[in-house]
Amino acid sequence: MDFTAKTLWITGASSGIGKAVAIELSSAKNVKLILSGRNEQALKVTEEVCKQNDCETLVLPFDLGEEASVEKAASYIRKNKIKIDALYQFGGISQRSFVAETPLEVDRKIFEVNYFGTIALTKHILPAMIENGGGQIAVTSSIVGKFGFPYRSSYSASKQALHGFFESLRAENTKNNIAVSIIIPGRIKTNISVNAIDKEGKTHAKMDAGQDSGMSAEKCARIICKKLKKEKKEILVGGTEVIMVHIRRFLPRLYYYMSSRVNPL
Numbered sequence: 001m002d003f004t005a006k007t008l009w010i011t012g013a014s015s016g017i018g019k020a021v022a023i024e025l026s027s028a029k030n031v032k033l034i035l036s037g038r039n040e041q042a043l044k045v046t047e048e049v050c051k052q053n054d055c056e057t058l059v060l061p062f063d064l065g066e067e068a069s070v071e072k073a074a075s076y077i078r079k080n081k082i083k084i085d086a087l088y089q090f091g092g093i094s095q096r097s098f099v100a101e102t103p104l105e106v107d108r109k110i111f112e113v114n115y116f117g118t119i120a121l122t123k124h125i126l127p128a129m130i131e132n133g134g135g136q137i138a139v140t141s142s143i144v145g146k147f148g149f150p151y152r153s154s155y156s157a158s159k160q161a162l163h164g165f166f167e168s169l170r171a172e173n174t175k176n177n178i179a180v181s182i183i184i185p186g187r188i189k190t191n192i193s194v195n196a197i198d199k200e201g202k203t204h205a206k207m208d209a210g211q212d213s214g215m216s217a218e219k220c221a222r223i224i225c226k227k228l229k230k231e232k233k234e235i236l237v238g239g240t241e242v243i244m245v246h247i248r249r250f251l252p253r254l255y256y257y258m259s260s261r262v263n264p265l
């Protein structure tokens with residue numbers, strides 16, 4: 001994907017990785033960015049920074065956890081005949097709670113945002129993208145989308161579900177010139193742990209030590225954008241922790257041992 005003069009819709013643009021990606025992409029020539037998340041004020045802050053690179057922007061807040069809100073945002077795009085060249089999805093919430101103490105409604109909330117909200121938005125824009133001759137769709141999983149991890153049961157499950165959905169979408173639509181990238185971050189220093197929800201569905205409100213020692217969102221964004229440009233199918237990004245993906249695949253018994261002893265914070 002050559003970003004020049006393209007219209008790129010970025011979810012999760014109010015914070016962390018999505019915000020850093022938006023800022024990174026704003027320097028592409030004649031690019032138009034649609035910035036989404038729930039927090040309109042924070043989106044406007046991202047917009048201000050992007051505008052310093054002379055790019056065109058549209059702030060379009062919506063809630064991934066509310067079907068009607070996703071529909072409203074998508075219908076704004078349809079009604080205004082905005083042609084989306086790429087949809088880059090970073091919106092998501094994490095979890096900090098054990099299976100034994102987590103009520104089902106918390107599991108459902110994580111799935112509503114990370115899985116159903118993301119696939120709903122994708123389904124809204126896919127037909128027009130096919131009709132327009134193609135485009136690019138990226139979705140953000142996690143290294144725990146590749147294996148299970150304590151204190152993250154439904155978060156990990158929601159991210160693993162995205163792999164199944166988006167690999168299927170790719171298989172169905174390669175012929176339609178739709179490129180699909182699955183972004184797989186390790187530990188990136190953002191507010192993801194602060195915004196994660198606990199067993200009561202309340203925010204964890206803590207910067208975990210593991211998160212704090214992660215790669216910067218800016219460095220992560222530079223790597224992601226380079227690989228989005230090359231339309232890489234999987235974009236694994238992070239520090240030494242990403243080796244766990246390879247350990248799970250090639251040395252499963254070592255993974256079983258490590259995952260039952262790891263400090264999940």
Ligand SMILES: NC(=O)c1ccc[n+]([C@@H]2O[C@H](COP(=O)([O-])OP(=O)(O)OC[C@H]3O[C@@H](n4cnc5c(N)ncnc54)[C@H](OP(=O)(O)O)[C@@H]3O)[C@@H](O)[C@H]2O)c1
Pocket residue numbers: 011012013014015016017018036037038039040042062063064065090091092093094113140141142143184185186187188189190191192193195211214
């Ligand atoms: N940081 C990491 O170590 C890490 C590792 C693996 C995967 N990831 C994934 O990377 C993505 C970005 O996370 P981040 O690290 O940048 O964390 P973050 O700073 O907490 O950003 C999360 C973004 O998702 C948006 N979001 C959350 N709930 C939403 C909802 N109901 N509706 C619409 N937007 C919503 C937030 O915007 P609003 O608050 O404005 O709604 C925010 O822009 C997530 O999908 C996360 O799972 C992160």
